[in-house]
Amino acid sequence: MRHIISILMENEAGALSRVAGLFSARNYNIESLTVAPTDDPSLSRMTIVTRGSEHVIEQITKQLNKLIDVVKLVDLCEAGYIERELMLVKVRAEGNDARTEYKRLADIFRGQIIDVTDRIYTIELTGTGDKLDAFLAALPDTALLEVVRSGSTGIARGERSLKV
Amino acid sequence: MSGAALHRPRSNEFPKEIDNVKLSGGEIIVQFLKDEGVEYVFGYPGGAVLHIYDALYGQEDIRHVLVRHEQAATHAADGYARSTGKPGVVLVTSGPGVTNAVTGIATAHMDSIPLVVLSGQVPRPYIGSDAFQEVDAVGITRPCVKHNFMVRSTEELAEVLKKAFYIATTGRPGPVLVDIPKDVTDPNYKIDYVYPEKVSLRSYNPTVKGHPKQIKKAVDLLLSAKRPMIYTGGGVVLSDGAKELVDLVRKLGYPITSTLMGLGAYPGTDPQFLGMLGMHGTYEANMAMHECDVLFAVGARFDDRVTGNIEHFCPAAKIIHIDIDPASISKNVQVDVPIVGSVPVVLADMLKAIEQSGREPDREALAKWWEQIDQWRAKQCLAYRKSDEVIKPQSVIEALYRVTGGDAFVTSDVGQHQMWAAQYYKFDKPRRWINSGGLGTMGFGLPAAMGVQFAHPGARVACVTGEGSIQMNIQELSTCLQYGLPIKIVNLNNRYLGMVRQWQEFFYEGRYSMSYMESLPDFVRLAESYGHVGMRIERPADVEGALEEAFRLKDRLVFLDFITDQTENVYPMIEAGKGHHEMHLSPERELA
Ligand SMILES: Cc1ncc(C[n+]2csc(CCOP(=O)(O)OP(=O)(O)O)c2C)c(N)n1
Ligand SMILES: [Mg+2]
Numbered sequence: 112m113r114h115i116i117s118i119l120m121e122n123e124a125g126a127l128s129r130v131a132g133l134f135s136a137r138n139y140n141i142e143s144l145t146v147a148p149t150d151d152p153s154l155s156r157m158t159i160v161t162r163g164s165e166h167v168i169e170q171i172t173k174q175l176n177k178l179i180d181v182v183k184l185v186d187l188c189e190a191g192y193i194e195r196e197l198m199l200v201k202v203r204a205e206g207n208d209a210r211t212e213y214k215r216l217a218d219i220f221r222g223q224i225i226d227v228t229d230r231i232y233t234i235e236l237t238g239t240g241d242k243l244d245a246f247l248a249a250l251p252d253t254a255l256l257e258v259v260r261s262g263s264t265g266i267a268r269g270e271r272s273l274k275v
Numbered sequence: 276m277s278g279a280a281l282h283r284p285r286s287n288e289f290p291k292e293i294d295n296v297k298l299s300g301g302e303i304i305v306q307f308l309k310d311e312g313v314e315y316v317f318g319y320p321g322g323a324v325l326h327i328y329d330a331l332y333g334q335e336d337i338r339h340v341l342v343r344h345e346q347a348a349t350h351a352a353d354g355y356a357r358s359t360g361k362p363g364v365v366l367v368t369s370g371p372g373v374t375n376a377v378t379g380i381a382t383a384h385m386d387s388i389p390l391v392v393l394s395g396q397v398p399r400p401y402i403g404s405d406a407f408q409e410v411d412a413v414g415i416t417r418p419c420v421k422h423n424f425m426v427r428s429t430e431e432l433a434e435v436l437k438k439a440f441y442i443a444t445t446g447r448p449g450p451v452l453v454d455i456p457k458d459v460t461d462p463n464y465k466i467d468y469v470y471p472e473k474v475s476l477r478s479y480n481p482t483v484k485g486h487p488k489q490i491k492k493a494v495d496l497l498l499s500a501k502r503p504m505i506y507t508g509g510g511v512v513l514s515d516g517a518k519e520l521v522d523l524v525r526k527l528g529y530p531i532t533s534t535l536m537g538l539g540a541y542p543g544t545d546p547q548f549l550g551m552l553g554m555h556g557t558y559e560a561n562m563a564m565h566e567c568d569v570l571f572a573v574g575a576r577f578d579d580r581v582t583g584n585i586e587h588f589c590p591a592a593k594i595i596h597i598d599i600d601p602a603s604i605s606k607n608v609q610v611d612v613p614i615v616g617s618v619p620v621v622l623a624d625m626l627k628a629i630e631q632s633g634r635e636p637d638r639e640a641l642a643k644w645w646e647q648i649d650q651w652r653a654k655q656c657l658a659y660r661k662s663d664e665v666i667k668p669q670s671v672i673e674a675l676y677r678v679t680g681g682d683a684f685v686t687s688d689v690g691q692h693q694m695w696a697a698q699y700y701k702f703d704k705p706r707r708w709i710n711s712g713g714l715g716t717m718g719f720g721l722p723a724a725m726g727v728q729f730a731h732p733g734a735r736v737a738c739v740t741g742e743g744s745i746q747m748n749i750q751e752l753s754t755c756l757q758y759g760l761p762i763k764i765v766n767l768n769n770r771y772l773g774m775v776r777q778w779q780e781f782f783y784e785g786r787y788s789m790s791y792m793e794s795l796p797d798f799v800r801l802a803e804s805y806g807h808v809g810m811r812i813e814r815p816a817d818v819e820g821a822l823e824e825a826f827r828l829k830d831r832l833v834f835l836d837f838i839t840d841q842t843e844n845v846y847p848m849i850e851a852g853k854g855h856h857e858m859h860l861s862p863e864r865e866l867a
Pocket of ligand 1: 690717743771
């Protein structure tokens with residue numbers, strides 16, 4: 112099962128490597144990991160997408176909680192949540208047909224073209240990982256020049272929130 | 276920020292002299308250790324810690340013990356900690372100093388021993404430049420410490436040290452490394468020092484008290500058992516929970532076993548005690564594990580050397596588990612009633628709940644269960660063939676037990692001798708049996724014994740070792756002379772890396788690849804050249820007398836080199852990957 116674990120941790124040098132080290136030392140899987148400071152400058156927030164059985168996920172959350180730098184965490188998948196990932200895609204857009212087609216595709220996926228040359232479109236897209244995958248699948252392989260994905264971040268729906 | 280700017284005397288207050296103390300980083304470390312109540316620092320100097328060594332010079336409150344190798348410093352501090360419950364303190368230099376210490380740090384980590392390791396680091400401006408003797412100590416030790424710090428300024432030094440002691444000693448204890456750049460201890464930079472009395476960390480609040488609902492569930496399950504079994508581990512020793520354990524176990528009348536790490540928490544000579552369990556556990560302990568219907572695990576972590584094959588582990592049992600570390604619960608074995616908390620606190624609450632319930636254990640079922648256990652006991656799985664010709668290693672431990680009245684501190688190294696010490700020395704008190712269980716570190720025994728002897732100057736301390744292990748930290752014989760440590764080294768010299776040889780005999784058709792110890796030193800003359808007493812004992816008849824004589828030499832270290840049966844094996848044995856019910860007994864017992 113895929114899980115999204117959101118972590119608030121001390122904004123300390125080395126905190127990131129403690130988390131990353133834990134995952135490699137215990138052979139846990141990391142699909143993606145994002146981290147950035149929060150509105151409280153003493154904290155940073157990390158989002159890890161991982162896969163594992165219930166038992167493994169339980170161990171992951173317990174082991175993370177054991178890290179002194181981890182202040183609080185939540186497995187977003189325990190209840191409703193919203194997940195978003197940002198993707199930037201550079202496509203070869205040459206000739207009128209291709210240019211109209213990629214513009215149309217970007218519109219359908221509610222993406223935006225954020226940079227244009229006479230041969231290139233750079234498209235920005237946000238959404239769940241699935242949606243981003245679907246967009247890439249809709250583009251011909253030969254058009255894809257570069258893809259950058261941020262990894263997922265997420266937040267719980269409704270009242271539920273991760274705060275200190 | 277300069278130190279002077281920090282200090283603002285409050286005008287309308289009577290100026291207290293103490294408020295005016297200005298100390299350098301080096302002096303802050305020494306003063307902090309005094310304020311923290313530290314008696315001993317085990318260490319070895321080098322460039323990056325010279326300011327600290329200068330601050331240690333000429334004061335007498337903190338005794339610095341100069342070892343001969345940094346690994347020994349960590350094991351000595353570890354032995355001090357295991358035998359007292361107080362944190363062990365280590366001071367090593369940067370680079371090779373701290374890398375040498377890593378084995379000892381990992382050893383302490385695996386057994387949850389509170390250590391504070393202070394390591395020197397190159398000055399801040401040089402960090403990251405591959406400077407002389409620079410290693411990333413925080414990075415290297417990260418996976419084998421409970422936590423670590425790099426001190427970034429003299430101003431934060433005292434607070435970081437306080438946090439280090441707090442983290443090392445609370446919750447599930449463990450080693451904490453504090454990496455200190457040399458310029459942080461600069462003698463010319465002095466600032467105000469106040470001992471930080473308290474520390475709080477928003478991200479670290481270990482649970483001490485068990486949840487009342489869980490305690491009630493546990494008590495109900497425990498009292499409903501027909502074939503109960505209690506399995507305890509190092510957590511009972513670490514949390515000083517022996518008294519509460521004994522009270523509860525006596526009240527219940529249930530059988531109890533212990534892991535290698537928990538020995539002594541419940542008296543080894545008590546009839547309710549079935550001996551150690553696991554790979555080299557007793558027949559009765561392992562069979563009772565296999566057949567029990569309720570298992571009560573206390574401060575133990577279901578290590579693979581204990582459980583054997585998880586598929587076959589306690590197949591009929593509902594399991595209750597007390598542990599201070601939530602991550603230990605349901606890690607290897609799914610449990611039914613988890614209780615997170617400190618062992619003595621939870622056990623005391625359980626005893627109270629039992630008394631209040633007015634319920635009694637099922638005495639009839641229990642009597643039948645004991646009958647069954649006595650049948651298993653009748654196998655006498657620890658009996659071994661005696662000999663008049665060759666010294667049986669087991670008999671040396673039995674003699675050690677008799678000669679010391681069962682009341683010595685016994686450290687050990689790793690191998691067959693360690694298992695025999697655990698099996699044949701019946702520990703009646705906690706903190707008497709000191710060994711590296713989790714990491715299995717050869718070379719642990721002698722330096723650990725030094726730490727124990729420093730902590731208990733008048734006590735009898737024996738180090739049970741093998742001719743392989745002792746050579747891994749033999750240089751500490753020099754430290755022992757310098758500080759007059761009257762340790763008795765019991766070397767079970769079988770001229771083999773015996774435990775390796777045993778596995779090769781069983782699982783590799785006797786292909787003894789690299790397990791024979793050639794070119795051994797003459798340990799008697801070696802001991803003598805270090806200024807100690809050496810004895811070689813070759814005949815069974817001389818074993819007990821030699822031990823008596825050694826312990827009569829109260830102020831001398833004696834190296835007793837027992838030439839033992841070369842091919843003796845440790846029994847019973849459960850092969851790795853087998854279940855508790857699939858034990859091998861010794862060939863003689865197997866026939867019995
Ligand atoms: C540092 C280290 N290296 C290797 C091992 C693997 N090992 C476990 S027991 C053992 C043999 C120990 O020999 P000795 O000290 O003579 O004890 P004996 O088994 O003969 O009693 C070895 C090599 C270990 N535990 N620790
Ligand atoms: Mg040997």
